[in-house]
Amino acid sequence: MVVIGVLVALVGGVLPAGAERGWVAGWAASPVVGSEIPWSSCPAGGGLRDATVRNVVFVSTGGRAVRVRLTNAFGTRPLRVGGASVAVRGSGATAEEGTVRVLTFRGSRSVTVPPGRELFSDPVALGVRSLSTLLVSVHVPGPTGPITNHPFTAQGNYLADGDLSGAVSGDFRDTPCWMFVSGVDVVPSRRVAGAVVAFGDSITDTANTTGDANRRWPDFLARRLDAVRGRTLSVVNAGLGGNRLLADREGEPYYGVAALKRVERDVLAQSGVAAVITLLGVNDIGYGATAAELVAGHRELIAAARAAGVAVHGGTILPFRGSVAWTAEREAVRREFNDWVRTSGEFDGVVDFAAATAAPGDPAALDPAYDSGDHLHPNDAGTAAMAQAVDLGALLARGSVAAG
Structure with missing residues (x-):
């Protein structure tokens, strides 16, 4: 896996001491190539245009800071990300008030992930409890083409039109798959x-x-x-x-x-x-x-x-x-x-x-x-x-x- 260099971002507050080291994976999903799945409504085969995916992820361990890994591991074209965020889940597609953290990538809120690559966001300060649930939102201007995804999740996720990546809530509809995201790291105890x-x-x-x-x-x-x-x-x-x-x-x-x-x-x-x-x-x-x-x-x-x-x-x-x-x-x-x-x-x-x-x-x-x-x-x-x-x-x- 190729990881683009990580810089410290101050979005959401000052990072705790040690956040630049000691990362441990708290959640991950193995990616597959985007394709039509005969019995699934996952849009990974056809792709998306001007849409926000809100992935619901269960983290096994908590920490004081997080970073998110975007994936274009099986993409055949560059993946343009217009904005992304991480938040503690309240209920459904709604974040807990005060927990939305806008993600940056080398200081920029937008990023292009090359084909066949994955990259981490800059770290953000966010108190995360072990065995809790996060919302990881990614806006793509598109068209994306087939989307690197994880198709079978036993977890409902969400999809919305436009850029709702930084919103607490919005007009989200259901989608069954995890898209664009393959990992969440924490700085644990x-x-x-x-x-x-x-x-x-x-x-x-x-x-x-x-x-x-x-x-x-x-x-x-x-x-x-x-x-x-x-x-x-x-x-x-x-x-x-x-x-x-x-x-x-x-x-x-x-x-x-x-x-x-x-x-x-x-x-x-x-x-x-x-x-x-x-x-x-x-x-x-x-x-x-x-x-x-x-x-x-x-x-x-x-x-x-x-x-x-x-x-x-x-x-x-x-x-x-x-x-x-x-x-x-x-x-x-x-x-x-x-x-x-x-x-x-x-x-x-x-x-x-x-x-x-x-x-x-x-x-x-x-x-x-x-x-x-x-x-x-x-x-x-x-x-x-x-x-x-x-x-x-x-x-x-x-x-x-x-x-x-």
Whole structure:
């Protein structure tokens, strides 16, 4: 990821001491190329003209200052941004009074993001509570062409005509996707030693959880880590619905490029990243991947993370018997791969998601209490169980981070 140099802006007040250092990712969304999505009203395929997107984002950790990462990662033309802001959410598309902070980019309220690039705003002083919700607004004069976006969010977002980027409220309508924004960093308290990235597919991205409720498994993990006494970590969700580890899904760009292609941008480039939890492979199994191929792909991920000094915790693939994707042959691949995750010793830690969500007496199927109904994606109770399966002691043991 290329980051344009960051300057300190005084919009919204004087920045606290240390705001020029110590950034940690508090929220992120893995971007995909703009395209038409057959069952979605997201306008990322056709693009926008003279419109404001108001993204609703749940931050895992709080802080005294924030900066926002704009994305044109998959754009084929320069992205002109006329104005942008960040605010604490009041309700709906309305900001909490007194919290709107106009963003600048090298001191300017407008900026052009080159094709294939991402860039951070200048920092702004804003008190943000952990496990709270922000509104990140971006006005584009347009026409934008296809928009780099995150299509599946389990979160309602907003869209308005004209420039409402700095407004407390306005005439916003619903839109399902996150657009133009791929991250929010904070300057956290000293107890937050870095970030853990949840790297996966739809089961990490949204599963079949309740919308607008922040019940993805990384959200439940964020709540657990926020409750830790002493040193802890923020949580970043780098899940992508439909994503595969080994290959792109031809003709379906909204599922993103293969995880092996996006690991540098979506995991290793996150501010303050200390660890990653992987949960990938079920979609590859559906496309005929072997256990040996999944092992080889995960070894690539492990090598890339280790080279960057990032700890890797391997997740076992959840059971999915009864789903449209299940066959006895695919079940054998899942079990062989999961055995390798559990016993190989190649990870810094193991998260046994499969054991945590399996039906009593039937390790090939989801527990009915955790099954959203498709026998593949867990419900709210299932994602809570997944987060509970993470050994916080093992996760926090690396380096200077210690469970309190």
